[in-house]
Amino acid sequence: MTAPDLKETLLDAALIHVAFDGWxxxxxxxxxxxxxxxxxxxRAICPRGAVDLAxxxxxxxxxLMIERASVTDLSAxxxxEKVAALIRFRIEAADDKEAVRRGSTLFALPKYAADGARLIWNTCDLIWTTLGDTSDDVNWYTKRATLSGVYGATVLYWLGxxxxDHQATWDFLSRRIDDVMRFEKFKAGVRNNKALSALLAGPTAILNQIKAPSGARNDRPGHTHGGQ
Structure with missing residues (x-):
């Protein structure tokens, strides 16, 4: 049995105990x-024990989110709505709410906060990449940072x-996504406004020098080329 398989075996065995003892x-x-x-x-597979299992x-x-997205027709x-659908797929993939709750508590600890932030960022990166995002400038970062806030807030709402059928959560998610789309529309309006574009020419020139990490869309487990 390979190391990834053994980790999955340990994870399955751990989930029974997480509700009582946490990670x-x-x-x-x-x-x-x-x-x-x-x-x-x-210990060799999980040097940090239950943290690595979390x-x-x-x-x-x-x-599981990517697998579901790959067999779901989102074209209509x-x-x-596609962004919201993938966030919903991701949340519904976590069928053990107590495991998520305990994980949120774990990754809120200063010692593991960076791990938690990285996991959420990677989830949102997967969402944008799956939907065919091709941005390679500062927008690569702002899209993922904004969606990380939406995803994190929606998970916390879902926990309570x-x-x-968690309909209140999906309504909450829809409102947050609408907020994001309004912000994206505002950014587009600024770019198309000659007066504002001239005023912001200096800062924009600096921001335009920011590029997405090299190979950002090609080096993650679960990556699917070509998006949807």
């Missing part, structure tokens, strides 16, 4: 015992939502 050392040890994976091997759980959700949707 903790107790959960990791229980997962090792339940799965039958040798502790030395488990990361793996988030990444599993990203893969407006662009904003007890409405039927």
């Amino acid at each position: 903790t050392e107790d959960t990791f040890r229980a997962a090792v015992e339940d799965s039958g994976v040798n502790m030395a091997v488990a 990361v793996a759980y988030h990444q599993r959700g990203d893969r 949707l407006r662009y904003s 939502d007890d409405s039927p």
